[in-house]
Structures are given as structure tokens and as C-alpha cells.
Amino acid sequence: MIDAIRELAGVSGVSGNERNISEYIKGQILPYVDKVYEDSLGNLVAVRRGEGSRVMLMAHMDQIGLVASFVDDKGFVRVAPVGHVDPKTTVGRPVVFENGETGVFICGSKEKKEPELKDCYVDIGAADRAEALRRVEIGQTASFLSNTFETGRKIVSGALDNRAGCYCLMETLRRVKNNSCELYAVFTVQEEVGLRGAKVSGFEIAPDVAIAVDVTLSGDHPDARETTAVLGGGAAVKICDRSAICSRGIIEDLENLAARRGIPVQRDVLASGGTDIGSVQLLGKGVQVGGVSIPVRYCHSAVEMADKNDIEAVIGLLTAYLEK
Amino acid sequence: MKTLQNFLFELCGEQLPSGFERMSTGAKELLAPLVDECYTDRSGNIVGYRRAALANAKKVMVEAHLDEIGLMVTKIDDNGFLHFTNLAGFSPEILPATSVTVRGVRPLPGVVATLPPHLLSPEEQKKPLPMDKMVIDIGYSAARARELVRVGDPIVLRQSCADLLNHRVCGKALDNRAGVAVILNALNDLVKMPLPVNLYVVFSAGEEFNGFGARHAAWEIAPDEALVIDVTHGASAQTPKNKAFPLGGGVMIGVAPVLNGEVTACLLDLAARNQIPYGREAMSGRTGTNSDGIAVSRAGVPVGLASIPLRYMHSGCEVVDLADMQACSRLIGRYVMQGGAVHYE
Structure with missing residues (x-):
């Protein structure tokens, strides 16, 4: 895990200029998808054919x-x-x-x-x-620039937002066996400057369900504003943030699935910040949205910190969701 | 037969914070007998449809948002107090010592905890408490509270409606149950009349958050034109003159760049010709209502806006005048029976 995240964090991809990171991710996921392409704004779209509803998973690949x-x-x-x-x-x-x-x-x-x-x-x-x-x-x-290293169960790096999310989505693509849906895994552009890539991609794909795979704030360190999700508490199932109120059906599906499979999850009510679903939810006649997040301390600094067990839980939950 | 006030008081009893509109049963029960079809769509909007008497009639959408401002539980602490954040529309000033309803496994009454002045230092008395330092007391131990409430449960104000003097009423969530009530009242008046348009009534979800419900409904229904009913600021002692309008002055008809000129002209004309009390509300840019989202749905929807003046917006004691609501209801009726405003060749 640490090596994969170190590599991801080492490739540049400032918002609006995501070519390098896009090329890198494309090379890594090619064996696990039926089709992969870049859309007009630069979003990297990977398709896994399947029967059933159209499910869009999004991890933004741009960085501040x-x-x-x-x-x-x-x-x-x-x-x-x-x-x-x-x-x-x-x-x-x-x-x-x-x-x-x-x-x-x-x-x-x-x-x-x-x-x-x-x-x-x-x-x-x-x-x-x-x-x-x-x-x-x-x-x-x-x-x-930043170093990526491990300390105990934690990973520290300067671009966990959102290369950790990209890693989860890439791993999910690798692990998922029989997806019970038409899967669109999208590595989006320009999230950090206003959730822009997701808006274009969501319009083109017109999914039934869209789930953002991103980091969320963990306020469990001294002097932090307290948050509902914390490091080591498991995959954070988004209830709402400033960009979207998640669909009740998606929240229930994710929580029930986690309970059945014994995947640790926690609820995430975020008082600030948003994710790609904020753009996608509003498209067309409306999209059912949810979020599965990795809690991160010191977000947007050189030493963002996440827990490896949380990252594993996110991958486990996404894989289970696609196979259900 | 139900009166405007019956509609309003029944609707205000519902607890419908943004994103949780499916908890409503009342609004749908009130709407169903007045339309041909009634359903909840996947965004949580309640949609009613009345067929036109003629074939090839156009589609007109009349919309009011159903949701109200809300809070959300973020933590149940070891003393059983609930910590919370803003879900939509709350400012911290109105919160201390208000009663609320927590939508846990069942609706639970609670109060926002506050310190009496005796226990506050002079500095603390001057400074309002930020929301993340406030807690809600539901009277239970931590163990019991955790059985009844979960992180992510929504919270709304708890306040029953009351009559004031001079056909004014007060209560919580009049923004925008007043709008929903006037549409129901207008439908009630039209119930036996054949309609010249296919009428879609939308009680929308999520307006206090980001307006997702009205945008979804406008895309799905793809109306030829739309009329949005919402509230605007009612003049009180402290309000600026150009941004608030007298209670009892009638329905306020919106004039703004995002609103369609033809629909607006039609509404102004209908009000003047039918002796419906009205005023003009000028807005320089967006309107801050669902009109903004509906107007840019698909290739664009001509939209008009009619608003009811309301005092003390986003508090537990909002005040409206039933006469203004009556004026708004009559305007909706005339607008629908005329067959809308925009006439295509």
C-alpha cells in the first residue's frame, strides 16, 4: 500500500493540469477494465461492463x-x-x-x-x-513536494487528498470480481477548484448512482474542531457535507452491507467542505449520491495523515457494494 | 372544506428538514384528493398532476419548496447531550433556549441548552455562543440517548402555530409551508373546473440546502413554463425599506433578470385586472429562490415568481398575513385558468 501511494503522490496533477497523473493511473488500471478514455475536460473514465444500474464511482486526481x-x-x-x-x-x-x-x-x-x-x-x-x-x-x-512514509498504522504524505482516494478506487477495480452493475470509475479533474470535472463527467455518463471516494476531515487531534469521523474508525460513510445531502437509500445500503461483512464504518457529518457528488447530484433529473471517505488529519498540508485500516475498509466496502 | 389556515397549520406540524422530506405524509395526503395523480419522486419531491381538458395543452409547473431549515446530530456525549451542526439555513443567534424536535428512532423533544445570565461573565453575556459549542438536552442518559439517536439524525424547530391579531399567524416553517398552503388552496378552488393546461404541482425537496429537488423536477417534467411560490421578507421595525415589504400589502410579484419577462408581465396584469392586492419585488440578479435553478433547466424554462411577505425568516416565530396568502392563491388560480403566460406560435 505504502509504495503504491508513494508513487501516486509523487506524480504531479495540479487542478487543470492533470495529464501526468491521468497517464499514470491509466497505465495502472488498464488490465482491470473493459474500456478507458479521457473525456473533453480530461476526466479519466474507466468502464467495467455489467448488467443493472449505472454506478459511477469518483475519485478526484487533481491536487492543490x-x-x-x-x-x-x-x-x-x-x-x-x-x-x-x-x-x-x-x-x-x-x-x-x-x-x-x-x-x-x-x-x-x-x-x-x-x-x-x-x-x-x-x-x-x-x-x-x-x-x-x-x-x-x-x-x-x-x-x-513531500515525503511519503509510514509511522505505525498511519501513512503520512502531502497529497493524500486525494491520491489516497485514487488508490482506493484503483484497488477496487483490481479486486472486484463480478460487478452487478455497469461500472464507471472516474478519476476526475478540477475538484479542488469547484467540483468541475465531475459535473461534465456526470452529465455524459448520466448514472443512476454516484459515489465520491475522497478524504474527509478528522478532528481528533489537539485543538482541532471535533468531527464525527476519526482516524482508525473505519470507512467514513457520508451523511452530508456542504455540497450535498446524501440519499438515504445509499447510506442504508452501505451501512447494511458493512454490518453484514464486518467492515468497520463510521458516519461522516461534515460541517465544511464538499466533494464531487455536490455537482453530480444536481444533474438532469437527479442522481442518487453517497460518499465513502478516508479520514485525514492535517488536510492540505505537507503531512496529511491517514490510517491504513481505514483505507482497507474503504476498498472493502466499495468492492462489496459493486458485487452486491 | 379546508380553509387556507387549515392547510397551513396542518403543514407546519410536519418535521421536514432538507434531504429528509420523505418523512412527510401530511402534504401528500392533502395534495392527493386535489389532483389526478400524486407521487413522491426519487429526490423526495411530492408531485401532483392534473390533466388538461384539451389535447396538446402545454405543461405548466407550479412549485413551492416543502423543506425547512434543519440541524444535524454530530455527537452524543457522555452526559447524553447532543452536539450538532447546521444542516441548512440556521444561524446561531436564534438557537439558545429554543425547543427542538430530534428525529431519532421517533420524534424526541429537546431544548438547546443555555446558561442563565447569573452564571455568565459580562464578556460572555456580550458574545454569542458559536454553534459548535451549543448542545441539545433531550433529558436522557448517554446510554439511553445513544439507543434513540444516531449521528446524522436531523433536528428541526418545535413550535406550534398560533393566531395573532389582524388575520396574521405565527409559527415555524411558514417558510415555505405558506407557499405550499396557497397552492393547495388554489387547487381546492379549481377542483371542479376543467383545466386549459397540464398542471404539475411540485412540493420540492432541498431548497434550504441547494435547491436540488426543484432542479430535478424541472428536468424530469420539462415544463413549458413555471411559477414559483416562496416567501420574501416582510417589513418590520428594523428591516431595510428596499428589501422588505409590508404585511397585508398583497402578493409580491418578482421582477428580476432570471425571471421571464412575459410570465412576469402576465402575473402583474392578472393581479391588476382581478383586483388582487400586489406589489413588485425588484431583484438585481438571482432571486434566491428555486426560480434560479428552474430557469436554467435543460434549454431554459420561462419562470415567474410570486412571494408572500414573511417576518423573522428562519426563526421559530415567522409571521405571515393570511390576506397576502389569499391574494397569492387567487393569482395562482387566475394564472392556471388563463392557460399560463407564454404563447407560442
């Missing part, structure tokens, strides 16, 4: 990052955030641009108590503006 907006006279690269970048947890991290150039994310102002994005820039070590522009083009995206 930065985009170069201009280069100042001294050669420092000014950047804008892509997705919700919190300077408190990202300042000081090394970054890599899409062409491989590396740099560090720095906050200029030291007077303020808390760093603000407008004072932040990327230092690529250029001598002047001309050199910087030779190395980094305006409009290029950069992702944050």
Missing part, C-alpha cells in the same frame, strides 16, 4: 498547487493559488513546476502574525528576471 503569475525584477516568481492553499501549512515547502524546475514557497512579510498569500512567492534561485523567465513560464503550475 500554485500557478506562476509574474516574475519580478529580481527573478522571484509570484504565484496565485490553485484551490485552497493555506499559507500557514504550505510556506516553506519545496515546489516543482510542471517542466521539472524546483523552488521553495516563501512568505515575504515577517511582520504579520500569520502569513498571507499576497506576500508569498516562489524562489527558484534565479539571478535575475531574465534567468527566471528562461526557466519558468508564466502560467505554469507548480505542485508541493
Whole structure:
């Protein structure tokens, strides 16, 4: 598991620029699907033929990052955030641009108590503006670099949101034997900037059921805002978040299935944040939606932490759901 | 025969937070005898259909949202207190010391716990408590509470309706049971008349959350045009003049970019010609009602908006004037019997 997640977390895929991660995932899942293609927005859609209703599982493959907006006279690269970048947890991290150039994310102002994005820039070590522009083009995206490692039962990495979800969906595709539905496993783009990829993919696929496989916030560490789902508590079955209220039928199906198979689950009522189902639920005459999530501490930082047993539970629950 | 007030008071007794509209039985029972077909769709909308007297008549949808603001249980602590979050529409200011109904295995009465002023420091008295620090007391031990309530169970305000003076009434969830009641009342008046349109009545789910119900219904029904009934802000002592309208001033007809000009003109004309008290409510962008979602369904639906002024929105003591509801009900009747507003060649 750790090696697979380390590889996934090491491939770049800032929102709007998911080609690398898409190619990587495509290569990994090819043996386990009947058909795989990219749609017009870049969503990677894998199809497993089957009888019955159309089920769409979604894991977003994009990650938060930065985009170069201009280069100042001294050669420092000014950047804008892509997705919700919190300077408190990202300042000081090394970054890599899409062409491989590396740099560090720095906050200029030291007077303020808390760093603000407008004072932040990327230092690529250029001598002047001309050199910087030779190395980094305006409009290029950069992702944050991080290490992926294990500590006890926990995995720590900077891109668990949502490469952990991608891993679960890939593993599910590998493990599921006889799917009792027409399965669309979609690795979506542009989730971090407004659930955009899912909207296009959901319209094209027009599923009966859509389930998001994503991370959720675990508020079980000191000073955190308390949450319903916690690390080690099992797969988090979404009740609602700020983007969707899940369909009662899906919640019941998932919970009953978990009880029968002895898969640990917990309920997830999230007071902030959303997932891809927020877009899909509203499409057409309406889609029945649910969510199965991996609790993560320190979300959107360099050290996001998840529990391996929770990840296993998510894979187990999704596999069971598709085979039921 | 049921009066407008009967409809309203019966509907307000229901506990229907966004996403949990299937808990309703009352609204469907009230609607069924007034239409040819009645069903709950998969989003939880209650849909009633009345066939037109003529073949090839157009489809007109009249919509009001059925759901109300709600909270959701996030934790049952070791003292049996329920912790909660906002499901849809609540602001923390109205919560301290209100009574609520928790929809556990059965409806359970509860109160939002509060500290008496004697026990508060002067600073605490000034500062309102954030929602994640509030708890609900249902009077049970932790063990018993955990048998009756689960994380994810919804919570609504508990407040019965009451008559005020001057044909005004107060209660919880008048936003938007007032809208549902006026549609039922209009249908009641039309029950023996042959209709010039195929009429779809939708009591929609999820408006206080993100309007998913009305959007699904508009796609599925694909109406030729639609009329949305909701509430708007009623003028009280503290309201700004341009955003609130006097109670007793009649039905407010929406004028906004997202609303269809022909439907709006038709509603204004119908009200003026039939001595229905009305006013114009100008909105510069979106309306904040289900009109916004219905208008952009499929290739676009011409939509009009009629609203009932309501004071103290999203509290347990919302106030409306039955005369304004009556005006709205009459406007719906005239609109349907005229065959809607938009006439295609």
C-alpha cells in the first residue's frame, strides 16, 4: 500500500493540469477494465461492463498547487493559488513546476502574525528576471513536494487528498470480481477548484448512482474542531457535507452491507467542505449520491495523515457494494 | 372544506428538514384528493398532476419548496447531550433556549441548552455562543440517548402555530409551508373546473440546502413554463425599506433578470385586472429562490415568481398575513385558468 501511494503522490496533477497523473493511473488500471478514455475536460473514465444500474464511482486526481503569475525584477516568481492553499501549512515547502524546475514557497512579510498569500512567492534561485523567465513560464503550475512514509498504522504524505482516494478506487477495480452493475470509475479533474470535472463527467455518463471516494476531515487531534469521523474508525460513510445531502437509500445500503461483512464504518457529518457528488447530484433529473471517505488529519498540508485500516475498509466496502 | 389556515397549520406540524422530506405524509395526503395523480419522486419531491381538458395543452409547473431549515446530530456525549451542526439555513443567534424536535428512532423533544445570565461573565453575556459549542438536552442518559439517536439524525424547530391579531399567524416553517398552503388552496378552488393546461404541482425537496429537488423536477417534467411560490421578507421595525415589504400589502410579484419577462408581465396584469392586492419585488440578479435553478433547466424554462411577505425568516416565530396568502392563491388560480403566460406560435 505504502509504495503504491508513494508513487501516486509523487506524480504531479495540479487542478487543470492533470495529464501526468491521468497517464499514470491509466497505465495502472488498464488490465482491470473493459474500456478507458479521457473525456473533453480530461476526466479519466474507466468502464467495467455489467448488467443493472449505472454506478459511477469518483475519485478526484487533481491536487492543490500554485500557478506562476509574474516574475519580478529580481527573478522571484509570484504565484496565485490553485484551490485552497493555506499559507500557514504550505510556506516553506519545496515546489516543482510542471517542466521539472524546483523552488521553495516563501512568505515575504515577517511582520504579520500569520502569513498571507499576497506576500508569498516562489524562489527558484534565479539571478535575475531574465534567468527566471528562461526557466519558468508564466502560467505554469507548480505542485508541493513531500515525503511519503509510514509511522505505525498511519501513512503520512502531502497529497493524500486525494491520491489516497485514487488508490482506493484503483484497488477496487483490481479486486472486484463480478460487478452487478455497469461500472464507471472516474478519476476526475478540477475538484479542488469547484467540483468541475465531475459535473461534465456526470452529465455524459448520466448514472443512476454516484459515489465520491475522497478524504474527509478528522478532528481528533489537539485543538482541532471535533468531527464525527476519526482516524482508525473505519470507512467514513457520508451523511452530508456542504455540497450535498446524501440519499438515504445509499447510506442504508452501505451501512447494511458493512454490518453484514464486518467492515468497520463510521458516519461522516461534515460541517465544511464538499466533494464531487455536490455537482453530480444536481444533474438532469437527479442522481442518487453517497460518499465513502478516508479520514485525514492535517488536510492540505505537507503531512496529511491517514490510517491504513481505514483505507482497507474503504476498498472493502466499495468492492462489496459493486458485487452486491 | 379546508380553509387556507387549515392547510397551513396542518403543514407546519410536519418535521421536514432538507434531504429528509420523505418523512412527510401530511402534504401528500392533502395534495392527493386535489389532483389526478400524486407521487413522491426519487429526490423526495411530492408531485401532483392534473390533466388538461384539451389535447396538446402545454405543461405548466407550479412549485413551492416543502423543506425547512434543519440541524444535524454530530455527537452524543457522555452526559447524553447532543452536539450538532447546521444542516441548512440556521444561524446561531436564534438557537439558545429554543425547543427542538430530534428525529431519532421517533420524534424526541429537546431544548438547546443555555446558561442563565447569573452564571455568565459580562464578556460572555456580550458574545454569542458559536454553534459548535451549543448542545441539545433531550433529558436522557448517554446510554439511553445513544439507543434513540444516531449521528446524522436531523433536528428541526418545535413550535406550534398560533393566531395573532389582524388575520396574521405565527409559527415555524411558514417558510415555505405558506407557499405550499396557497397552492393547495388554489387547487381546492379549481377542483371542479376543467383545466386549459397540464398542471404539475411540485412540493420540492432541498431548497434550504441547494435547491436540488426543484432542479430535478424541472428536468424530469420539462415544463413549458413555471411559477414559483416562496416567501420574501416582510417589513418590520428594523428591516431595510428596499428589501422588505409590508404585511397585508398583497402578493409580491418578482421582477428580476432570471425571471421571464412575459410570465412576469402576465402575473402583474392578472393581479391588476382581478383586483388582487400586489406589489413588485425588484431583484438585481438571482432571486434566491428555486426560480434560479428552474430557469436554467435543460434549454431554459420561462419562470415567474410570486412571494408572500414573511417576518423573522428562519426563526421559530415567522409571521405571515393570511390576506397576502389569499391574494397569492387567487393569482395562482387566475394564472392556471388563463392557460399560463407564454404563447407560442
